[in-house]
Amino acid sequence: MDLRCLYARGLELPNPLIAASAGTTEIVDKMRRCEDAGMSAVVMKTLFEDPVARRDPAPMFRVLQRRIGAARSTTFYTYEQAAHLDPQQFCEEIRKAKEALGIKVIGSCACVSDEAWSEYPRLMEQAGADAVELNLSCPYSAHLTDNLAALPEFIESATRIAREAVSIPLTTKLTPQMSSPSQIARLMERAGSDGVVPFSRFAGLDIDIETEAPIMHGGMAGHGGPWSLYYVLGWLWQIDKATELPISSSGGVWNAEDVVKHILVGADTVQLCTVLYLQGYGVAAAMLQGLRDWMETKGYTSLADFRGKAVSRVKGQTQVxxxxxxxxxxxxxxxxxxxxxxxxxxxxxxxxxxxxxxxxxxxxxxxxxxxxxxxxxxxxxxxxxxxxxxxxxxxxxxxxxxxx
Structure with a gap:
């Protein structure tokens, strides 16, 4: 059975499961756990230019539950920050990972200055990274909370600068907090991106009604979980129609069935984040087996047999x-x-x-x-x-x- 796929133009993977940028991929020991679970690549925990973002508060995780009768929703509410590494330390982890592991290692950066958008991807390429993912969508970033209207211009500028700095595959990560992700995907393609990654987490806020103040660290947080699957699928099929770029989707993935759904609406690869925290790294192996079992039942021999198959079957308002x-x-x-x-x-x-x-x-x-x-x-x-x-x-x- 052929599970080969593209993370980005110029970077083929043996299967579609990737560990998303998070604390689960920060150092070599954690990346090795991803490889042992069968994932084909890791996106390293993002290197931030601002040193303040390299330190986490404690606690920084809450699992919020809501119930309607027997039904239950789970929200992973977090304020996890960037990699606890400076640029030199980050690149050393890339070098160690490339020596120790057989999977692809993808760097990730989020910058403030034009200089860093050029420098950080170049350093990662020199350290041996297989690709660089531009994190233009951290839910705590000021450009998402304070100046969302300027986001398209910010994304295009950062992508063009990074594109000029490196020759390895370059992808850009989308925030869900915009009016038209499909239009932004087209903009990314014009700016030189080799792939699009929808989405990062939503920014959100929960309030403790006893203290009458935000919970945990006291401010905005990222929140995701199985509930976000339907938002992601709702945009994936439109992004697939809008761009020829490979799509590495992320959001709401909880089991093999969710992986299949992402691929059916256009994803080439699927990134895992919340599920690795809440179920452990080993869930990836179960997902891969579930994907193979489903393909065998359907008579498919490759991902290409069904990737995007549902896109043309999504009805418009007048067709319902x-x-x-x-x-x-x-x-x-x-x-x-x-x-x-x-x-x-x-x-x-x-x-x-x-x-x-x-x-x-x-x-x-x-x-x-x-x-x-x-x-x-x-x-x-x-x-x-x-x-x-x-x-x-x-x-x-x-x-x-x-x-x-």
């Missing part, structure tokens, strides 16, 4: 089918009369008669599917409209819109 074709059905054998569907149905289509299972008033059901999604025992499903069905919706003409 809007006629009602289904209605909810309650299985009386499984229903426990818990009342969840009664509480949440916006149409009042479910009734609790206090005796036996919940009753559905089919004519009031719009087929929205909410009750089935929230039923804790899976007693509700959607079925095709019965013959002669005519809903009693209260909006004039609503039936004609729903059923055509």
């Amino acid at each position: 089918e809007r006629r009602q074709t289904v209605v909810a059905a309650i299985d009386p054998e499984r229903c426990t009369s818990c009342g969840t569907c009664v509480r949440v149905c916006p149409h009042g289509a479910t009734k609790d008669d206090r005796e036996g299972p919940i009753r559905l008033i089919a004519e009031e059901c719009s087929g929205c599917g909410l009750c089935g999604e929230l039923c804790p025992v899976g007693a509700i499903s959607l079925r095709s409209l019965p013959e002669g069905y005519r809903p009693r919706h209260r909006i004039a003409g609503y039936y004609d819109v729903l059923t055509g």
Whole structure:
């Protein structure tokens, strides 16, 4: 099975899993754990020009949980800073990694001055880095929190400067906090980038209502986790259409299924960050095996067989089918009369008669599917409209819109 892919123009990898720039890739010992887990490359923890960003507060991690019934969301809320290294130390880690490891080593830098955008990538190239990823998207950076409107100009300038400084592959990392990442990807391509990396983490804020102040370190933080998958996928397919550059996507990856989804909407490689912190390095091996198993089931022999396959299948607003074709059905054998569907149905289509299972008033059901999604025992499903069905919706003409 052929898992070969491109991280950037000019840099091929044996499989699509890359350890994203984070504390999990800062030094050789950590990079070795990435290699042992089967990842094909590491993006080193970012070297910042500003020395203040090379020191972390403590604590700097929180795992925030929210629940809706049995459903749960997980947010990894962090204020982890840059690599704890100066430029010379950083480049020494590159040299040691290239001697000790068989995977690709990608440098990463975030700078303030034009001079550093030229100098840092050049130093990394001289140290033996296989590529350089420009971190133009750290969620704590002033250009994201104070001057977002100037971000396109900043990205283009930094990319052009770095491009002139090095001959190795150069990629640029996008922030999710912009109006049109696909347009920025085109700008990166014009500026000389060899690949695009969407996305870094969102900047966010949580408040302790007892102290009435921000939690943890007291300021803005990065936040990510499985919940961010859908935002990333929502832009990936548009970025894939906007640029010919290889795409190394990052965000929301929790299992092999998520890796497949990234590739289906245009990713060439997939970067792992939060999942390595919360599940450990070994999760990458399970993801690779899951990817192979899925490909075998589908009859695919290479990533090229399905990369971007879903892009053309994403419907526009006018293409979406809007006629009602289904209605909810309650299985009386499984229903426990818990009342969840009664509480949440916006149409009042479910009734609790206090005796036996919940009753559905089919004519009031719009087929929205909410009750089935929230039923804790899976007693509700959607079925095709019965013959002669005519809903009693209260909006004039609503039936004609729903059923055509």
